[in-house]
Amino acid sequence: MTEDPVAAARRTIAALGPKGWGRRALADADIDALLAAAPPPIEIAAGAVLAREGEPADRAFLLVAGRLGASVALGGAGDRTVNEIAAGEVTGESALFLTGGRRVATLTALEPSAALVLRRELFLSGTPNPALVALESHILAGLARRIERTDAQIVEAWRAASAGGGSAARAGLLSLLGRTS
Amino acid sequence: MSAPDLNRHAQRLLMAHALADADPAPLAGLLARCSERRLATGHPLFEEGEDGGDINFLLEGRVAVIRKDPTGNNREIGFWFAPAVVGGLAAVEGARRSASCMAGAPSVVATMPAAVVREVLADPGPAGAQLRFILLAAFTEVLATMTKHLREMLTEPPDTPAPDIDRLLALLHGAKR
Numbered sequence: 307m308t309e310d311p312v313a314a315a316r317r318t319i320a321a322l323g324p325k326g327w328g329r330r331a332l333a334d335a336d337i338d339a340l341l342a343a344a345p346p347p348i349e350i351a352a353g354a355v356l357a358r359e360g361e362p363a364d365r366a367f368l369l370v371a372g373r374l375g376a377s378v379a380l381g382g383a384g385d386r387t388v389n390e391i392a393a394g395e396v397t398g399e400s401a402l403f404l405t406g407g408r409r410v411a412t413l414t415a416l417e418p419s420a421a422l423v424l425r426r427e428l429f430l431s432g433t434p435n436p437a438l439v440a441l442e443s444h445i446l447a448g449l450a451r452r453i454e455r456t457d458a459q460i461v462e463a464w465r466a467a468s469a470g471g472g473s474a475a476r477a478g479l480l481s482l483l484g485r486t487s
Numbered sequence: 488m489s490a491p492d493l494n495r496h497a498q499r500l501l502m503a504h505a506l507a508d509a510d511p512a513p514l515a516g517l518l519a520r521c522s523e524r525r526l527a528t529g530h531p532l533f534e535e536g537e538d539g540g541d542i543n544f545l546l547e548g549r550v551a552v553i554r555k556d557p558t559g560n561n562r563e564i565g566f567w568f569a570p571a572v573v574g575g576l577a578a579v580e581g582a583r584r585s586a587s588c589m590a591g592a593p594s595v596v597a598t599m600p601a602a603v604v605r606e607v608l609a610d611p612g613p614a615g616a617q618l619r620f621i622l623l624a625a626f627t628e629v630l631a632t633m634t635k636h637l638r639e640m641l642t643e644p645p646d647t648p649a650p651d652i653d654r655l656l657a658l659l660h661g662a663k664r
Contacts, residue, residue, distance in 0.1 A: 400631045403627040404505055404628060429616075434611035439611050442616075442620075454585075456633060460652060469557075
């Protein structure tokens, strides 16, 4: 990774402004305030594990550079890669907005990567900041898209099941796993 | 609705969305901007396919979630129980309603009009922050519950009967069965 992780985080957050509900460019001061309220962005070497399935979940990650793989353990059947997380995406949101949860997948860097660590306290600070609104908007939109895609695939499975294709319905639903976690 | 009632409903909504320690005043202020609807059992809240910019806070009672099945027949797939946010997904996405909802018991709903929803979601202040957090918590819970169920399906024996689609849809709508 050649770009400084802080610069990558700044660039990633700046890109969220025009897409969020405010639909306007974010002021540098607002981006700085958001970065100051979070721990410094972390670098993750290729192959390194960022979070392990089953661990208590107390933080989420805004990936600002690189790519992560999400895998789940299937007991005797080994591990199954269920998703890839690209730069700009947030993963592990349940740690922010639910309490007492555990990681449902292991996150491994597929290439040199960097992430901004997001903790629940960031979203409860009470300090008005348009950059935080843009980040929340980004997370909400991502969750909504995943729910909509899941809904569409369940409806497909519903059609398959009603036509007597129980196993096809099951296979279609299981392919959803990486997209809901 | 009186100020103490608004505060009480706001407190219950916050507790249901992992914000038990939050000050209820900002959300109570938002509820005061909503129109209050008292629904008799069987009264529709909204229909599948309608534009969905409003957000409905279910304050009392329960609401049935109804989807059209592949043959076009309505199926009751689950219930929302108060306190809950009903229809938040369509409001965030500016999408159409993916299900119909009707009162499954005498219910009280506070409806936030689409224009207010858009204004509040863009508001960096405490009211906007609470509404966004509630929606984030609701969506996250839906996906976490769905993931848990899919994980269980992964380890089911191969001769398990076809998946219970009604249950999956109920989970996805955040409804209970």
